[in-house]
Amino acid sequence: DAKTTQPPSMDCAEGRAANLPCNHSTISGNEYVYWYRQIHSQGPQYIIHGLKNNETNEMASLIITEDRKSSTLILPHATLRDTAVYYCIVRVYNQGGKLIFGQGTELSVKP
């Protein structure tokens, strides 16, 4: 079973920041948080991952709370092309490192 919970859907205005929350209260100390997104009828696209520190790359920023029980993915300036389902995944430690997908958040960016 997925170790994360996310809101099923969110809206965001084009050009504004999109903040996608994720709860992972049962995460273990050595388990990473990964974010992927899936645009309709395509394979998931890797966005970012982190362990305990905040991370930033060219696509997004990842903010992880100090207790690691939740995180937020931030898309700083959302565009229409960012409309997708966003998955927050806790990578299972020592089980082949497999990624178990939850239901994700369907983000709609509106003009």
Added chain:
Amino acid sequence: GAVVSQHPSWVICKSGTSVKIECRSLDFQATTMFWYRQFPKQSLMLMATSNEGSKATYEQGVEKDKFLINHASLTLSTLTVTSAHPEDSSFYICSARSQGQNVGTQYFGPGTRLTVL
């Protein structure tokens, strides 16, 4: 990011036939590959994990004799759906990782749409 390809991108077959789907890591060596299935409006469901040169490990409820997985090289894994039936119609997605189980990022292929008539 690394590139993973799948072939074919879509396939239609008759009930009772077998279908093979290929997954290739194009610019890295994949020590581990994963196969997922996704039904309409649902999330991805992990079917199996395969390490190069080893037998695949199937998730609970996935029939290993129906979904044959071969990971013969560090850049190629195949999924064969044997004796396909309409209920096997789905979006099959592979994923590849270059490093050990607790490090390295998984990259996903574009998926293969299977329709069984």
